[in-house]
Amino acid sequence: MWILRSLILGGLFCVSACSMLSPKAEYIPEGDELKAAVVGVPYLLKINILGGRVIDGWYESEPDYKPGLVTPNDAGIFLRNCRLPESKTESFLPKTPLYNGNCIEVYGTPTKAGELKIKIDGGMYGSMIAPASEFSKEYKINVTQP
Amino acid sequence: MTVYRLSTRIHSNAPSDSILYDLCIYRMDSERKRFLLIDVKQQPIQANYETLKHSTDNISESLTTIYIMEVTLYRKTMLHTHCVTASPFTRMYTLEELASGKAWSSVKRENPCYFVTSGTSKLESEGGNIVSVNISKQDRPFIAEQYPVGGPQDPFEKSIIEEQIKNRFNHITYPNQNVGSLCGPAAFFYCLQMDRPDVYAQAAKDLWQFGKTKIGALEIAPGDGCRHPEGSFFRNGTRPKILGVDWMTLASLRDSENSILDFDTLDSPVAGITLWQTLTEWFEKAGYIKVFSNVGATQAGIQGMQDLNNYVQKGYKVVSLINDSLLEGSSSERATYPTHWIVWGGPAVQGIDRAVHLNLFSWGQMQDQIKPGKDLSFFINRFFGGLVFKPIK
Numbered sequence: 001m002w003i004l005r006s007l008i009l010g011g012l013f014c015v016s017a018c019s020m021l022s023p024k025a026e027y028i029p030e031g032d033e034l035k036a037a038v039v040g041v042p043y044l045l046k047i048n049i050l051g052g053r054v055i056d057g058w059y060e061s062e063p064d065y066k067p068g069l070v071t072p073n074d075a076g077i078f079l080r081n082c083r084l085p086e087s088k089t090e091s092f093l094p095k096t097p098l099y100n101g102n103c104i105e106v107y108g109t110p111t112k113a114g115e116l117k118i119k120i121d122g123g124m125y126g127s128m129i130a131p132a133s134e135f136s137k138e139y140k141i142n143v144t145q146p
Numbered sequence: 147m148t149v150y151r152l153s154t155r156i157h158s159n160a161p162s163d164s165i166l167y168d169l170c171i172y173r174m175d176s177e178r179k180r181f182l183l184i185d186v187k188q189q190p191i192q193a194n195y196e197t198l199k200h201s202t203d204n205i206s207e208s209l210t211t212i213y214i215m216e217v218t219l220y221r222k223t224m225l226h227t228h229c230v231t232a233s234p235f236t237r238m239y240t241l242e243e244l245a246s247g248k249a250w251s252s253v254k255r256e257n258p259c260y261f262v263t264s265g266t267s268k269l270e271s272e273g274g275n276i277v278s279v280n281i282s283k284q285d286r287p288f289i290a291e292q293y294p295v296g297g298p299q300d301p302f303e304k305s306i307i308e309e310q311i312k313n314r315f316n317h318i319t320y321p322n323q324n325v326g327s328l329c330g331p332a333a334f335f336y337c338l339q340m341d342r343p344d345v346y347a348q349a350a351k352d353l354w355q356f357g358k359t360k361i362g363a364l365e366i367a368p369g370d371g372c373r374h375p376e377g378s379f380f381r382n383g384t385r386p387k388i389l390g391v392d393w394m395t396l397a398s399l400r401d402s403e404n405s406i407l408d409f410d411t412l413d414s415p416v417a418g419i420t421l422w423q424t425l426t427e428w429f430e431k432a433g434y435i436k437v438f439s440n441v442g443a444t445q446a447g448i449q450g451m452q453d454l455n456n457y458v459q460k461g462y463k464v465v466s467l468i469n470d471s472l473l474e475g476s477s478s479e480r481a482t483y484p485t486h487w488i489v490w491g492g493p494a495v496q497g498i499d500r501a502v503h504l505n506l507f508s509w510g511q512m513q514d515q516i517k518p519g520k521d522l523s524f525f526i527n528r529f530f531g532g533l534v535f536k537p538i539k
Binding site (some may be wrong): 009023051052053054055057058085089098101102121122123126127128129130131132134144146 | 315323324325326327330381382385387403418419420470473474475476477484485486487504509511518
């Protein structure tokens, strides 16, 4: 068993210079379109990024950190990382808001009708056997008049 | 208990009897409390530019203990004595080097220096007398290919690096490999940062200034490619892919170790395994003493976890090998081979919901980063033991 493991490790080392093993991002929701929004109606939707640990946005997020871009940026819709659940953070001191870098909330109250574009991108940590990787994903939100 | 007689050397072309020096030799503990070994002011230098031999108190210290040496130079004239160093020159040496007359470098600029021209000036009214002085200045050791010195995004700009080192010294931020596969170097530098923030800061400063450093017996001397990395340092033009201080420390350590694969680009970084033998060597050369190991390519089991719990509760450094799918946000849970080094911040415990919690250092954070709600068997399948070191002082 030990020899087998060592062989596997050796093999992994040999291929570690390529990106075959790098984390590949998958998203929930899938597809390119998020649920539609209505002008004047509060909107909230979570996007989960799977496949690897997203490099930024974890725990004490920097004040100016934005996990993506909304276009146009004056449509009343914004992005932020999801808060970690209380059960996760209750033992942490100091008790500050702590965030999940692999989860993004699309939130706000749309102010005008039309098509919004949401772009999220970033990097995922690698490991000893897999280099880091980058991801990028675009969604559309159709905003209608009430 | 021993009394040591410590000395260093300066480089100068001025008459030795015209130079005075302040010498302060100290170490800090993990809370940055300073322990002075020598603190003398305006002492005369010897004719061979060696300092006097200054006696310590009767101390009980390992000869491998690393001390920071601070030197300030003064020039004595007939009228007054004035300081000739803008800020104290700092360098780190072991107690053994300081006590055996080896606390100096064969490279001139790696020592406290004071040089004067031999030209003499005349009044302009006495006729033109032009003296040419050549002052050489070496290129900065770390220059990113895409971000020249003086450019707006230079990741190794002096004030940026100073701020990053200050944040590490004060434990505001921690080593973060970001896009680099550098968890082994990050685990090493995290332990050093926590135990000896003064040594961490001096190592980073040495690398920035001289392109190399020596932590105890651990020599870090990155190659030209690593000191001139290619590729973009920023994602989307703004978010750093890795901080300059982390490139200088983590990538340099990896590059110094690996003579086959250069660590010289951010656009297609290579992964690389840090084996436990290599990690042990780094720690031991820096002065750590290994007291226990149950690390290996196979899972260490519940007993292995309990062994490490016992050590971490007694204040030892526990550096552990895991599969990174143990951690929040991380990848596929199907693979259960070792991929990642972490440092324990306390014992692994099971909550009333049977979920395992462990405060640990990874990816620039010290938090409970175990995936929420995961039980002991999930933990054990991804846990490959660890190395235990006595903290350095």
